[in-house]
Amino acid sequence: MGFFVAQLLTGMANAGALFLVASGLSIIFGVTRVVNFAHGSFYMLGAYIAYTLMSHLPGAIGFWSAIVLTGIAVGLIGLLVEIVVLKPIYRAPELYQLVATFGVILVIQDAVRYVWGPEDLIGPRAPGFGGVVSIFGQSVPTYDLVLIALSLVVLAALWALFNKTRIGVLIRAATQDREMVGALGVNQTLLFSAVFFLGSFLAGIGGAAQLPKGGADLTMDLNIITAVFVVVVIGGMGSIFGAFMASVLISELQVFGVQLLPQSTLVLMFVVMAIILVVRPQGLFGRPDAAVYQGNSAMVPKPLKPLGLAGKLVGAAILAFLAFIPFYGDNFLVFLFSDIIIFCLFAASLHFILGIGGMASFGHAAYYGGGAYVAALLVQYLQTPMELAIVLAPLGAGFLALIIGWFCVRLSGVYFAMLTLAFAQVVWSVVVQWTSLTGGTDGILNIWPSDWASDPSVFYYVVLVVGAGGIIALRAMAHTPFGYALRGTRDSSLRAEAIGIHVRRVQLLAFAFAGAMAGLAGALFVFAKGSIFPTELAISRSFDALIMVFFGGVQSLGGPIAGASVFTLLQDWLSDFTYWQLLLGVAIIAVVILSPRGITGLLETTGRIGDRFRTATGSNAEVAGKEAR
């Protein structure tokens, strides 16, 4: 009994810290619809700023005022980010802002490393709350009780804010129908800024309040962000009470998971999220109608056209250029360009469902890494030759995508995205945990090309032929009747349904095809590197693909190619600098702000095509906007 209660309280305390951060994200998403991956960075900033403040402000008053001051400071930083980075791109395509927030993550990482140094900082204990109380004979840290109380206070304060103040009512209204609030004359600019301040404030408080239980380190940002998203999604996007309940649910499950099945902690929350999303797609307390992510309808892409003669010539020129790489310059270029081609194929496969199908997968690495693992396992256990492994890997990855896709295509928007992420995490943890088969985090080694292809230049041509073949297949698919149907499901699923397209089946097949092509890229990767580790299945790899696609431009078939090439080259070029993350982050943010349609958008705009494009789509947007209602 005592043990049970003590664990329950531990879970509640964990839930408290998680809730503070998650509520902020939920509010920001609810109003601005920005999927803010940098929210974890605000949490990390909170921890570091509070650490500095607490070491200068003495005593209990110092401690508590440090927490409040931290919240304000982080709130102001969040406001700055909103004004400088996000304000210019609110009208960009759906989810485009997440690329900008990724840039912000990189910048804050390096800024924190520069200011506070790389060593972990251990948090001070809370004055007066350093000890334990005995509850049913079990020691419970008093600060745990403080955290529980704090989260309840914040929950009550948010409730009061949303129900008793005008700005709170406006935020709620905007969460439900942003355009209506705008139409009624509310200053949206101000409202967005206020919401960003409030959300960042909460993240800062969360980072500060957890200091006595941990500290500040450079992995905090990415470590918490997935958990926070899980909480927000399970609770229902935009629902504060939902975020609270989900925090409690997840934290309690973790705590009892630790006790009953210690290995489960890697994956437990993702399994729970997957189950909840499958059963109740809008989350526990989300509203189905408000939850459907309609995105920003201001930019409906123009119809795709097959490449004209000029386009074909450019494509042929690129291929010819790539074919001459082994004869140019130093020997390293074949490795660099083989990486680029592999990433291009990976990005293009994601673009097929994201750009053409309108389904943003946050877990595409599951199929990329999945294909790589299929190839590696075939070689490792069945001595399969490279050629056969490269053929079978996409089949395996496609099959995996077919199973996972069957659950996912029932959902749309951010809920679809989060479900794909949940499944990807499940795949990742299976690979990590199943050490006897996969080698766990030590991976599978010595998967090298067949003898005839072991020369780097020869293998480069293998990558070029297979990679370019895959990309061409993806492009060709976009122009088949199937590709048209897929675009139909993206632009108006109701209309597509009405003319006899089986929307879900089309989406599922597209998902599986994209998964197979990602698997093909993964198979090339494993033979290029000679080894495979679970890092290739991890969330960060999925995000890489997302960033490449958005960075290049979602609306053009050339987007993922441009995005993957420039992103890889930028990384390669910048990574010799100590603070390369900062430079890369700034570069990403710059591109995002300069061109809300990615690199290809930038090219189009410069080519004066953009102006005509904008006028043409302006009228489409109105039509599409009406349809959505």
Added chain:
Amino acid sequence: MTGLRNFFATVLASAAVLGAVSGAMAADTIKIGDINSYTGMTAFTAPYKNGMMLALDEINADGGVLGKKLKLITKDDKGQPGEAVKAAQELFNRDGVAMITGATLSNVGLALTSYAGQRKHLYIASEPLADAVVWSEGNRYTFRLRPSTYMQAAMLADAAAKENKKRWATIAPNYSYGKEAVEAFEKLLKEKQPDVEFVGSQWPGLFKIDAGAEVQALAAAKPDAIFNVTFGSDLAKFVREGETRGLFKDTLVTSMLTGEPEYMDPMKAEAPKNWLATGYPWYAIEEKSHEDYVAAYKKKFGDYPRLGSLVGYDTILTAAAALKKAGSTDTDALVEAMSGLTIDTPLGKVLYRPIDHQSTMGAFVGRTAVKDGKGIMVDWSYKDGADFLPSDAEVKKLRPASD
């Protein structure tokens, strides 16, 4: 568009400059490439790099090796094995290094091991701990400096057996290093003390520990002793929750790596007390060679050395010694030279064993304590790595590679 064009122009130009520079310098330098997590784990790799620079300066001040100066090129692995392999490809194919060194993360070390074996390049794995680097995945071209997971677990099992505790619980991060350490420790302790009982094992996610819950779960198993493998921010949280909830009061804790300044110093006055741990008491070692090394390090960097500094220093000593013994930068000659190579380190002689390419560099085992608001090691002794490796017959079974 112009921006993009400029960008590509810069890339090509910088590539050309790099090529030209490396071509011009090739005549009078020998290049060594180091791949490590310079951005992901700066707290570890910055002191490591300092150690390398110190050794490099000393060697070059003495006229270098084979009449040439040594030059170090460092590359960030971004914490990803795939990036590390790319860095290795760049170092060998563009920069023309004679060998590569480095890696802190085990998966990066293993990826480079595999790469070195396939492309037939020398790789000195300075820091990764995974046993597989020299055993199950070991190859002719890979050598490891730091004492492995197995060796450090063996040192702790040896010391722990003397404490004669019966009920043990373990806590380790849920990834290969944690699993390997627990497996080795359990096996070796049971050999020395057959009546020992393992009553619980906890597996928090790496850097995602839920310390309160883990401490409760450990306490519920009522162990006499705990074997800890967590490190970094996980360790700090574990120690704080454990101290707060009284887990360590009557329990012996043996702990991997905790006495290393890298892990101990961030915890300041809250560093654990009286834990039995491996580590590096650089402040108390009285050997003349080590004192000289510490003095030189402090003078050059205005900071004290961490364990990583010593590993970096010894890595460059190894590279220089191998080049000298081989008499050339030819990989085959270097690999021949590495096998059975002995180097003089600040802590005495270290041998690269011909049988499995593991060096005999040791570690310090002692008790942790807090003095002047800082964690230190007391009652420590140096354990020679050679004494904590399996028998040759066993090693042969563990290492399929023939040379």
